[in-house]
Amino acid sequence: MWALAASAAAALLAQLVSLTIPQVLQWIVDGPLTDGDRGAIVPLSLLVFGLGALEAAMFALRRWIVLTPSTRVEARMRNALYAKLQDLPVSFHDRWPSGQLLSRAVSDLGLVRRWLAFGLVLLVVNLLVIVIGAAILISMSWVLGLVYLACSVPLWIVGYRFEGRYSEVSRRSQDQSGDLATAVEESVHGIRVLKAFGRGKHALSTFRAQAESLRSTEIEKARLDANIWVWILVVPAVALAICLVLGVWLAAQGELTVGELVAFFATATVLAWPIESIGFLLAFSLDARTATDRFFDILDEPNRVGDPARPVSIERPRGELAFTDVHFRYQDSPERFGDLLDGVDLVLRPGETMALVGLTGCGKTTMTALTTRLYDVTGGSVTLDGVDVRALTREELRRHIAMAFEDATLFSASVRENVLLGRPELAGDDPETRAEADRVLTEALRIAQAGFAYDLPEGLETKVGEEGMSLSGGQRQRLALARAVAADPAVLVLDDPLSALDVATEEKVEAELRSVLADTTALIVAHRPSTVMLADRVALLEEGRITAVGTHQELLRDSEHYRFVISSLEDEERRAEAQEADLFDDDLDDRKEAVR
Structure with missing residues (x-):
């Protein structure tokens, strides 16, 4: 003044x-x-x-x-x-x-x-x-x-x-x-x-x-x-x-x-x-x-997803994730449509891998978004080790729970910076911190089968461009998965992060993920039957509720709706493989024509 x-x-x-x-x-x-x-x-x-x-x-x-x-x-x-x-x-x-x-x-x-x-x-x-x-x-x-x-x-x-x-x-x-x-x-x-x-x-x-x-x-x-x-x-x-x-x-x-x-x-x-x-x-x-x-x-826009006045803290989370009578409706959704999630009850035991399946639009992605409070429940609660996620600060909650999305978004930064986004403590330049960062980065890229990053023009220091559009969809997804793995969370939430990968690469990633998921609680939205095979148990989301929980074999035997969902996923996977094969054949024909 x-x-x-x-x-x-x-x-x-x-x-x-x-x-x-x-x-x-x-x-x-x-x-x-x-x-x-x-x-x-x-x-x-x-x-x-x-x-x-x-x-x-x-x-x-x-x-x-x-x-x-x-x-x-x-x-x-x-x-x-x-x-x-x-x-x-x-x-x-x-x-x-x-x-x-x-x-x-x-x-x-x-x-x-x-x-x-x-x-x-x-x-x-x-x-x-x-x-x-x-x-x-x-x-x-x-x-x-x-x-x-x-x-x-x-x-x-x-x-x-x-x-x-x-x-x-x-x-x-x-x-x-x-x-x-x-x-x-x-x-x-x-x-x-x-x-x-x-x-x-x-x-x-x-x-x-x-x-x-x-x-x-x-x-x-x-x-x-x-x-x-x-x-x-x-x-x-x-x-x-x-x-x-x-x-x-x-x-x-x-x-x-x-x-x-x-x-x-x-x-x-x-x-x-x-x-x-x-x-x-x-x-x-x-x-x-x-x-x-x-x-x-x-x-002046009010923030309805803020930190609590008196937050609690979880020093060493075990990774138990529980949904208790969870209701959710989007803010602008008309009341006549009802709640998208209408009384979800689900418990993930520490170290357990749970696959979440259901028809398109049933609320699987929304359910995963509630874990890190990207949205807040409109009823019921989501708890981590018995503590309501709303009682934690958002920073601590998102340190304990990491997400990888189907629509992988990268930032206009280097591969290293994108993958280590969830580990700010590894951003220092001292030799000890740098060595630890390199170790975490190497391990995360190996698990995500993202070794292509080393072959980029400037290696791990290559700028991936705005939203990572200089990379293919599969490359972006693998780097996004590596980012989630590198965060070393107690709970890993994966929203169909392998959808853009070919079958062979997906199998390699899933094999490596098993080593990570052995000690980490994981909630995986599955759009492919092969992804379901990663899980210890499977939860079926139907009409806003979890209607069945069990192993893949148990649900195949006991749930007609689960069999219908799995058959739909298999049909979709076959169409994707056929389309991929057609694209490969077209590309091969183009190359032969070019040679002639």
């Missing part, structure tokens, strides 16, 4: 200096020029030059003072926004388009910074200068001063009307900019799909429609801005014209000296910029207010 105050003081001093110059001009006109004393003109002229130099220095000082603090404020706001986005639950990110969040973090906060450094200071200072200047004008000639002020009344009326209309259009413009950013991001991330289906022109037409909508809004903003500029430029000019006619008449009547008349219009000229800037600064302030509102839309 001190920087803003100092900057405003420097700007105000600069404007007060500029208001002093007309007084010196009055002395020159009524003194040396009237008396014919040429020798007195030089020191007064030097005084005008000195005042102008001081004004310029104060403007430079204003910029210098406020530049660094305003960027610090922007950085703190951006850090606070990012921290909030990291803290908010997955349900929030399910509802908010990423482009809207991106526009708030970049363009909106940049606008707020510029307003703090420039708009706020000048708006306050220019308003003060207008008030002080008006008082000076009245002191010179109360008649001319009152006429000048009376002509300004339409400006305040127009400004009041402008504020309400411009605020609405400004908010609409910034929201549309966020939607446009979302469209660009989705197109870039989905470029392979758009090209594969030949839908580039369709995406372009959709983008054009959104861009045209934003353009129309920006034109509406410009029209509102132009309207107020007309008033701001015309009204002072009309006021000066009236004052000029009236001032010449008063001077002819001897009620004003020529010097006072010159000083009056010189002062009015100095006030021209503060008056003209009000329209721009008002629009700027309204844009900044909208940007601030959008910023606090995120910061």
